Amino acid sequence: VPESPALRVVAVLLTVSGGRLCTLLRRASGEAWALPSAAPAPDEPLRRCAERVVEEQIAARVDWLEQLYTFGNRIPQDPAEPRVIEVSYYGLVPEGLVDTSQAGRGIAWFDEAGQPPLAGDQTLIIRRARSRLRGKLSYTGVGFELLPAEFSLAQLHRLYEVILGKRIDKRNFRHRIKLLGIVEATGSEASGGRGRPAALYRFSAEAFQSLEAKGDVLAF
Amino acid sequence: VPESPALRVVAVLLTVSGGRLCTLLRRASGEAWALPSAAPAPDEPLRRCAERVVEEQIAARVDWLEQLYTFGNRIPQDPAEPRVIEVSYYGLVPEGLVDTSQAGRGIAWFDEAGQPPLAGDQTLIIRRARSRLRGKLSYTGVGFELLPAEFSLAQLHRLYEVILGKRIDKRNFRHRIKLLGIVEATGSEASGGRGRPAALYRFSAEAFQSLEAKGDVLAF
DNA sequence: GCAAAAGTGTTAATTGTACACCCATGT
DNA sequence: ACATGGGTGTACAATTAACACTTTTGC
Numbered sequence: 001v002p003e004s005p006a007l008r009v010v011a012v013l014l015t016v017s018g019g020r021l022c023t024l025l026r027r028a029s030g031e032a033w034a035l036p037s038a039a040p041a042p043d044e045p046l047r048r049c050a051e052r053v054v055e056e057q058i059a060a061r062v063d064w065l066e067q068l069y070t071f072g073n074r075i076p077q078d079p080a081e082p083r084v085i086e087v088s089y090y091g092l093v094p095e096g097l098v099d100t101s102q103a104g105r106g107i108a109w110f111d112e113a114g115q116p117p118l119a120g121d122q123t124l125i126i127r128r129a130r131s132r133l134r135g136k137l138s139y140t141g142v143g144f145e146l147l148p149a150e151f152s153l154a155q156l157h158r159l160y161e162v163i164l165g166k167r168i169d170k171r172n173f174r175h176r177i178k179l180l181g182i183v184e185a186t187g188s189e190a191s192g193g194r195g196r197p198a199a200l201y202r203f204s205a206e207a208f209q210s211l212e213a214k215g216d217v218l219a220f
Numbered sequence: 221v222p223e224s225p226a227l228r229v230v231a232v233l234l235t236v237s238g239g240r241l242c243t244l245l246r247r248a249s250g251e252a253w254a255l256p257s258a259a260p261a262p263d264e265p266l267r268r269c270a271e272r273v274v275e276e277q278i279a280a281r282v283d284w285l286e287q288l289y290t291f292g293n294r295i296p297q298d299p300a301e302p303r304v305i306e307v308s309y310y311g312l313v314p315e316g317l318v319d320t321s322q323a324g325r326g327i328a329w330f331d332e333a334g335q336p337p338l339a340g341d342q343t344l345i346i347r348r349a350r351s352r353l354r355g356k357l358s359y360t361g362v363g364f365e366l367l368p369a370e371f372s373l374a375q376l377h378r379l380y381e382v383i384l385g386k387r388i389d390k391r392n393f394r395h396r397i398k399l400l401g402i403v404e405a406t407g408s409e410a411s412g413g414r415g416r417p418a419a420l421y422r423f424s425a426e427a428f429q430s431l432e433a434k435g436d437v438l439a440f
Numbered sequence: 441g442c443a444a445a446a447g448t449g450t451t452a453a454t455t456g457t458a459c460a461c462c463c464a465t466g467t
Numbered sequence: 468a469c470a471t472g473g474g475t476g477t478a479c480a481a482t483t484a485a486c487a488c489t490t491t492t493g494c
Contacts, residue, residue, distance in 0.1 A: 004224045005262070007305060042225065042303055046292040070290040070307050072266040083262055085227060085305075087290050154473065171475070172457065195472025196464035374446065391448070392484065415445025416491035 005072070005083040009049040010037040010122075012068065012090040012129040013058065013098070016146050016162050020111035021133075023126050024098065025118075026057055027106035033116045035125065036107075037086070050089035058107060060098045062091035064145040069128055071121040086121060090129040092145040137163050138219040140212075141182070144203040150186050152198030153177060160220060168220050180218065182208045225292070225303040229269040230257040230342075232288065232310040232349040233278065233318070236366050236382050240331035241353075243346050244318065245338075246277055247326035253336045255345065256327075257306070270309035278327060280318045282311035284365040289348055291341040306341060310349040312365035357383050358439040360432075361402070364423040370406050372418030373397060380440060388440050400438065402428045 012035060013024040028034040036057040040049035047065070054062055072085040100108050110116065112130070115123070136142050143159055144151075157173050177183060183201040190198045211217075232255060233244040248254040256277040260269035267287070274282055292305040320328050330336065332350070335343070356362050363379055364371075377393050397403060403421040410418040431437075 004302075005227055005260075007225055007227075040225075040292070043295050043299075045295075046290065046305075067289060069287060070266065072260070072307070075263050075265075079263075082224075085266075085307075087292070087305075152473080169458070170473095171459085174474080175476090176456095190473095192466095193472070194466060194470080196474075198473060372446080389484070389486085390446090391486085394447080395449090396483095412493095413445070414443080414493060416447075418446060 005085045008037045008086045010088040011053045015093045017095045022109035022111045065091040094148045139217045141208045150200040225305045228257045228306045230306050230308040231273045235313045237315045242329035242331045285311040314368045359437045361428045370420040
């Protein structure tokens with residue numbers, strides 16, 4: 001009788017940092033990097049397990065987490081080993097919200113180019129997460145999950161350019177966002193930067209919802 | 221030590237029949253209806269298992285099958301029973317390609333209203349499959365998977381109306397389809413119907429691909 | 441000849457796209 | 468005063484949306 005397959009819940013955390021879309025990896029055994037993951041407890045819903053992986057292994061909370069895909073194609077060479085089914089979730093994190101600096105934490109952000117070699121399906125999982133985010137960016141409000149609660153329109157603009165990988169005209173972008181009415185000015189301004197201080201906005205989930213109902217969309 | 225969870229691969233087959241989007245169910249134990257499903261063999265990729273479910277339990281082949289979602293939230297009341305993780309796939313079938321008529325086959329199509337009560341997450345799985353299809357219809361060529369190799373533009377038109385659940389202007393629809401150039405006339409005509417016979421077309425996958433690359437889309 | 445379904449163009453409204461300069465701050 | 472990044476409007480092109488009648492067949 002074959003053993004039943006081992007189940008793993010894998011978390012792909014994404015952020016935009018330094019103008020690049022990055023993935024969070026964790027130092028696993030020895031030298032190797034890996035996506036954070038865990039086996040769910042027998043009575044633990046998959047999604048809650050994904051949240052737990054993020055809390056325990058990254059010491060962060062994500063506001064947004066969604067199931068990505070289930071991978072189960074890798075059959076182990078050694079037939080004694082049970083096959084691993086990986087249920088993946090992807091989460092979005094504003095830049096700087098995960099503390100990677102502390103020595104010994106063993107976690108770090110990697111952009112696509114700088115990514116170390118990963119075992120099994122993990123490179124595939126990351127590729128799929130990035131492509132899903134790209135897809136969702138234009139017809140949902142996910143982009144805002146990658147920003148802090150208050151942000152400037154310039155930040156939002158850069159975010160869209162980075163994820164979609166193309167230039168978007170600044171004026172058209174701002175017109176669209178304002179026309180849709182999905183952000184509201186907070187009244188405060190960013191301080192400290194080099195140039196003119198930016199007005200800060202917050203995302204209006206209610207306004208976004210009513211747009212979704214109408215089928216309006218922020219395609220660029 | 222808790223038992224590891226049981227894995228099931230579940231298939232949601234969809235078709236458009238009689239102006240409604242329908243799901244294929246199978247008579248399971250006794251009176252109850254259920255989605256076709258099976259446990260994957262230890263060395264069997266999940267997708268292949270889904271194909272096997274369709275072949276063995278429905279005696280059909282589907283040209284199009286895609287992973288839908290993995291459900292694992294239902295914790296059994298009896299803690300001795302292992303939890304079931306359901307990896308679902310959804311497939312599209314042209315009307316009439318599955319033979320449900322033979323006595324004793326125990327399979328039948330159900331539209332959303334006529335659906336019998338189903339155990340566990342199955343109603344949820346079906347809802348998700350329908351909504352995914354709706355979402356994909358506008359930016360991919362999946363709609364054509366629900367039609368036979370040769371079809372009329374009127375059939376295609378009705379298909380879009382049924383799945384999206386709204387009227388689409390006939391002339392605008394036909395203009396768009398012809399403008400995009402994703403169908404080519406076969407030269408033959410439908411026979412037998414009541415009114416004027418319809419010209420038949422086939423889907424041009426090549427033309428569709430080149431549109432996808434440009435980001436053009438058949439949104440209605 | 442009539443019912444039933446297929447087929448066909450034009451116009452107005454909306455939406456998307458291209459484009460260049462001034463403004464407020466830190467150094 | 469200059470370098471840096473933030474902020475603003477308009478005109479043209481492209482796309483979408485609204486709209487009614489003719490054609491071909493089976494009965």
